[in-house]
Structure formats: structure tokens, C-alpha cells
Amino acid sequence: MPQLIIGGAGMIGQRLARSLANQDLILADVTPPPPRPGAICLTTDLSAPGAAQALIARRPEVIYHLAAVPSGGAEADFDLGWRANFDASRALLEAIRATPDYRPRVIFSSTIAVFGPPFPDSIPDDLAPSPRTSYGTQKAMIELMLADYARRGFLEAIALRLPTIVIRPGRPNAAASGFFSNILREPLAGLPAVLPVPDTVRHWFASPRAAVGFLQHARSLDLSRLDGRIALNMPGLSATVAEEIEALRRVAGQKAVDLIRYEPDETIARIVASWPENFTAARARALGFQAETSFEQIIRAHLEEAA
């Protein structure tokens, strides 16, 4: 039985596909997924009429739904965000419901951006979502809709609220969270990087490798253990930027740290101040989800993948 990765051209989608090598895979994305031996690669916009039906025509037994317009994009284009993050996901759910004798497992990548301030010191599993972005709103709404479709027996569902993923590959970009990766990835490659916030900023992290591990674990988990509460705060590492930099020093030395230049950016600092810093992730840990426990592990995962 095939597995479908929606968002298959993305950073996590590609890594997940690699981890599922030799399995029957369908990769779908709005940008063409790189060809993979044995995998069907589809370029499609899930929000287009009929696209969801076409994607499930081969009745994938597991659907990893990773596709999204990210936070900045959904803020900049209100209609695009609702169409891509909400309507497209709903179309997928409806296409599944309309297919007779078909009850796939939908593994939905959600986000810690469903939460908004004020935050407790460590966010418990049952804190009410209070998103401060359209992106977070759309993710929280699909979590609820998925839970209802699962309750009614139309599909199986689990939603994984991912930490901020570091170290993201590629070049520095304009995303407000980009610096968390930039200040490691660039110095590790001998290049300069800009830190726009004080090093006292604390945030919640996991590596790309951990994210793929969450998705794999969600595939095999007994979902009756969720008791209808399908959205889980994934485990991660709560760390300050100073701790992040100290780990860089231990792995790559002071010469790497010296490549980081502090250039305060009020706009980025204000955005980051509204982000959560720490989670208990107690339910997810009890269900066997695992993440790194130090920034050195996150850096070493990056170096091993790059090697």
C-alpha cells in the first residue's frame, strides 16, 4: 500500500522520503519534487479543484500532510493562507470521506504557533491554542476538524505540533526564525552570520532528523492511545541563544563563534518575544516521541547529514 507525502518537495518531506526508501511512495508538492527511484512524483496544488481526489486515487494508507504556506506568507497574503492552509486541507479530508471503504491514517504537521502569549513557564499539554498568526489559526482549525473526522470514523488522525526546526539547510532567508539556524549553519561552513536578538532569547527546538523521527513514530503508533485528543506538542529542547552559541563553541571552536555578528533588529525581536519558550510535551514523551536533549546533539546531527 502506498504512502503519500504532501509537501514532498520540502525540507522535511524530502528527508522523510529518504527515510522511507524502498517503500511505495507518492510525493506531491506545488513545486516539482526531485525525482526518486520507485517513487511517483506529482506536481499539484492541493487547493485546486479535484486535486485532493486525484492525490488519493491510489488509496495511500498513510498520508503525511506537511504542505503549508508558512507564517510570513499567510500574514502577507490573507486569501492565500486560508486557501492553502485551510481550504486545501479540508479538501483532502472531504476527498477521503467521499471515498468508500477507505480510512487512511493522516499525519498532520502542526505547529507550536497555535499558542500565543501570555505563556506559563512550561506549556502544558492542555493549554488552549490562542494563535497570533493566521498560519497558527489555520493549523489549529485543521487539528479540530481532523479530530472530528477521526471521531466519526472517516479517517485516522494525529497532529504533531513541531518545534522550530534547526539547523535548516540552505541560505539565510527573511523568515523571522531564520537566525536560529543561520548562526550555526553559516559559521560551521566558515561564513559570517547575523544575530538580530539578545542571546537571552529562549525558544523550543528540534532537528530535522527528530522531525522525521516524529513522523515515523506517528505512523506506527496505536492511535487509540490518544483518547480523541489528536494534537500533541512534540518534545524538543528549550534553550537560549547563548546556550546555542556555547554548543557551537564546543563543537567548532571560538573561531566559529567569532563569525556571529550581533545586529539588533527591533522587528524580529518583537516577533520572537511572542513565541513560546518551553513545553512539557508530557503526553508525546509518554507515547514514545523523542527529540534531542542538547544543542550539541542538534549540531552533530547536522554535521552527520552534511557529511
Place this chain on the structure above:
Amino acid sequence: MPQLIIGGAGMIGQRLARSLANQDLILADVTPPPPRPGAICLTTDLSAPGAAQALIARRPEVIYHLAAVPSGGAEADFDLGWRANFDASRALLEAIRATPDYRPRVIFSSTIAVFGPPFPDSIPDDLAPSPRTSYGTQKAMIELMLADYARRGFLEAIALRLPTIVIRPGRPNAAASGFFSNILREPLAGLPAVLPVPDTVRHWFASPRAAVGFLQHARSLDLSRLDGRIALNMPGLSATVAEEIEALRRVAGQKAVDLIRYEPDETIARIVASWPENFTAARARALGFQAETSFEQIIRAHLEEAA
């Protein structure tokens, strides 16, 4: 400037309309609202194409959105529930967003059915919704969507999660919660009533009068005090059926109580067991929302209205 009541033919909508006598009112409902002097009464299905635009053509400054297919109806007809409770509400939000220079206050009647078990002894304001019905899911999703539309400046919004309303007027019906009203209203009128659950069952109540008071208070409240968290658990009375019956005894005597016959119903008992029993409602109380503090007050409110 007119005020619009969507669900204007309903139990709360009609009482609200009476309380706003001499004001510029538009009453809209799928069933024809009873004519009122000075009020425009419209029979319309908000989920029909163009209906939302037509309703706001006179640019009401306050919109009380009380219309819903209730819990049982949304469970029995999945498509109807999503269309009437979700799509119709979204159409209203979109019609508002599409209207230039128009930013009404939307007062949305939500429900304690956004919550699902397991419950703490008293539900705090920041407990995550975990609905166990499509109705509760649809209400929770519109809460989130309203908050995002308010954050973006398209409208002002507040969502009131109403307790179970007692004493409902009319004849006993098949709603699982109906007995809470039946065992008071019928004996007060000298008629027999059936109690389908043990009298140890605890639940969360307010009178129709209190519900109208919530809506009126929401109209005048400074919504900047919500800090973006637009959904509020309304205050109410946490009481057992035994306490309810004891209040009936004090108000109407043992002869009224003797009209209640205990006929256990496993189905109803199972449904009721998944309902919340108590809330802190701390935020709503601090914002000035008020409800009854004893079942005698609830009974006397009913008798005064009937008089």
C-alpha cells in the same frame, strides 16, 4: 445604526429582541421571526449564496450570531452541521471583510460543548477545547477564525461560551439535556416529568435571562480588554440534579417534586457523563459578566417571565 440578530426567531434571540425594544433591529432566521413593531424580520438561510451579504447590507453595527444547528442535529446530519454551523458563519465573516469601511462587532454564541473529558474539578479559562461533537468542533473553529479576523482588523469579536440554559420554555423534547429543564418547568405547571439520570449528576447552568444579560454586556464591553483571547467561558451555576430538585421543593413544595419520576436511561446517562460540571469563569466574571448563584434564582427568573 441597526443591530442584527441572526437566530432571531430562537429562544434567546426572541428574548434579546424584547430586551432591545425601541432600538433599530433586524431579526433573521431560517424560520420566520415573529413580527415585532419597528423591527425588520427576515427569513433567510445564512448558508445560502448571497445571504450573508444581504444581511449586512444595512451595515448593522452589532451582529449577534446565535444561529446554529444544535448538537443532536449536527451529529445526525454531518453535512448539515458543517454547512449551517461552520460554512454559514464563515460566509458572514467573509461578507464583512469584503465590505469597505465596515467593522461591526460580532457577538458569537459559543458553547461549553467545545470541551471534552477528562475534566479538572473546575475548568480553567485556558483549558484547550477538545470537543466530542461536530457541533462543539464547529463552534471552536469559528471562535478561532473570529479571533483571526478581529486581529486583522476586519471586525470586532467576542465569543460567549454559554452554559446549559434552564429553564427552557416549551414542551419536553428529545434533546439529551432537555430533562434539566423538564423536571422544573413541568412540575411548576402541575405536570409530570421524567428524570433519566441519577440525581448526583452535576452540570453548569444559567437562565435565559442571564444569557440575554451576557449578550447585552458583550455589546458594551471594551474588547481591548480581551487581549486577543476572544472566547470566554460564561459564568454559571454548578449544581447537581439533587440541588435542582431541592430548589424546586423550596419554591413549589413537595407536591411539585412528587411529579418527577426517575426512569433511568443509559443512553442519556452516557452522553451526560461526557459533559463538563464546573468552570471558574474567572476572566468573564472579572470582565463583569454575571449569572445566577442558586437554582432558586433560576426558578424565580422563570416564574417572573411566565407571569
